[in-house]
Amino acid sequence: MKKNVLIIGAGGVAQVVAHKAAQNNDILGDIHIASRNIAKAEDIIAGVLEKRALKQPGGVLRAHTLDALDVEATKALIRETGVQIIINVGSAFINMSVLRAAIDTGVAYIDTAIHEDPAKICETPPWYGNYEWKHAEECAQKGITAIHGAGFDPGVVNSYAALAVQDYFDDVDSIDIIDVNAGSHGRYFATNFDPEINFREFTGTVYSWQQGAWQSNKMFEISRTDDLPVVGEQTTYLSGHDELHSLSRHLPVKNIRFWMGFGAHYINVFTVLQNLGLLSEQPVTTAEGLEVVPLKVVKAVLPDPASLAPTYTGKTCIGDLVKGTKDGKDREIFIYQISDHKEAYEEVGSQGISYTAGVPAVAAAMLVATGEWDVRRQANVEELPPHPFLNLLNHIGLPSRIREGDDDRALDFARDDAGKWRVA
Structure with a gap:
């Protein structure tokens, strides 16, 4: 069973993820939030504490400064915190950097959107084939669970x-x-x-x-x-x-x-x-x-x-x-x-669009933690069992x-x- 979560990003979706992870910290364990702007991460933590969202009071809830494009810095933070699941809700520009860090450190990876190159728009389909799917063989060989597009749409x-x-x-x-x-x-x-x-x-x-x-x-x-x-x-x-x-x-x-x-x-x-x-x-x-x-x-x-x-x-x-x-x-x-x-x-201090994107990412992390989605390979959401995912969403905010x-x-x-x- 995997435990302890690193949330990358400190925007509206990250806020939802932090609150929902806190509400389910009996399953997910320690919660770490990393952003280039640590003040935003600290504000999210303050909101979680204000709403008393931690299911198990006293659990670890900590903010960190991180440039997620820096693969070595991300790897160092993963090792320092002992996290086993990354929920990447930062900019789509950082996906491949964070995935690289996850593969190198052997932790599970979840994102909510496809990777993008800042200098390119609408690349040749299928878009996942340009970046994510190129790592499928390596994920399988190393037993890395990497779930792509686990928001609402995609997700x-x-x-x-x-x-x-x-x-x-x-x-x-x-x-x-x-x-x-x-x-x-x-x-x-x-x-x-x-x-x-x-x-x-x-x-x-x-x-x-x-x-x-x-x-x-x-x-x-x-x-x-x-x-x-x-x-x-x-x-x-x-x-x-x-x-x-x-x-x-x-x-x-x-x-x-x-x-x-x-x-x-x-x-x-x-x-x-x-x-x-x-x-x-x-x-x-x-x-x-x-x-x-x-x-x-x-x-x-x-x-x-x-x-x-x-x-x-x-x-x-x-x-x-x-x-x-x-x-x-x-x-x-x-x-x-x-x-x-x-x-x-x-409930969480964010608007509905952020809510619909953030709650599924936490559900995916919970299923990885319990083993139902810990598939030890790369996968898009439609490749994974839909029933436990949708059933869990029914109970944590998205019926x-x-x-x-x-x-x-x-x-x-x-x-x-x-x-x-x-x-x-």
């Missing part, structure tokens, strides 16, 4: 997809992942997570998996409108996203697409910024001879996503619309989760539901007499 939606393929269909024709934030932060313009990473998702080619091949589109070129549970009728746009690049490899499904909701105001501001060149990741030189990256300047002037939490209201709806056949008949189900921004803030026709019910799980998981 929980991958598990929904695996569950649908395994339990609900004989043949799946399409999986449409729909992500809607129907909340309001009250600011003129802001992004719900790191603006640099957020904008990079939408400035390149939109890749989707259709008819068993990659298809290219432009952002905001294709839309759909759905009547969704709780949040009602919503328009979403075909977008490129991490999970498509692993699901297309690991599941026998011809059509896998990702749709994200955007309001008209977001689209207008985004379009102006992009047309002005302000979303470029390539450096430019000012009249004063200063070299700056426009995208980083935009990030610097926008609100810190963590600052949105206190006044955020409304709900999110994220799920998988799956179509196929069962017993020779057409079937359609929507497996989904609803989160409330205000409730998330009251799932399933809608089929007029039937909308909680998605519950139980073990049968033989100890095998099943849908209750």
Whole structure:
């Protein structure tokens, strides 16, 4: 059994991870938080203590200064703290550095997003093949558990997809992942997570998996409108996203697409910024001879996503619309989760988007700790058993539901007499 956790990062998602790890420190053990800005890590610890989140009072909860791009420094911190599980919720730019440190020190690794090169946007699919999957053989040889994309999307939606393929269909024709934030932060313009990473998702080619091949589109070129549970009728746009690049490899499904909701105001501001060149990741030189990256300047002037939490209201709806056949008949189900921004803030001090990303990472760490997901190889979430993951999420803050026709019910799980998981 693995114990003791190192959380890398000190943003809104890290805050959620710290609170949830504290609530389950009987399983996870010591909790360490590392960031280039130790003050932010210390603020998270203060919030955890203020809310008395530690399930076992007196447990280790400590902040550290770390530049996670420094592999040797990360390895030294791992050895110093004695952690056995890393939860990496820092910038996507550090993934390969942290993974390298984990492999070299023999500890388990979990992240929530795909690695990115700061100088490149929308590389050739499949994106995991450009970085993460190159380490698969080494992880297997050394017995390293490395779980990639264990947030919500990617993460929980991958598990929904695996569950649908395994339990609900004989043949799946399409999986449409729909992500809607129907909340309001009250600011003129802001992004719900790191603006640099957020904008990079939408400035390149939109890749989707259709008819068993990659298809290219432009952002905001294709839309759909759905009547969704709780949040009602919503328009979403075909977008490129991490999970498509692993699901297309690991599941026998011809059509896998990702749709994200955007309001008209977001689209207008985004379009102006992009047309002005302000979303470029390539450096430019000012009249004063200063070299700056426009995208980083935009990030610097926008609100810190963590600052949105206190006044955020409304709900999110994220799920998988799956179509196929069962017993020779057409079937359609929507497996989904609803989160409330205000409730998330009251519990952990973060808004709902951070909450949905952070809770699954802790669930993954708990399953690694107990051995159910300690697979001693590299894996994406859809390759791992979905039932224990989704069942655990039901109990620690992210309960799932399933809608089929007029039937909308909680998605519950139980073990049968033989100890095998099943849908209750």
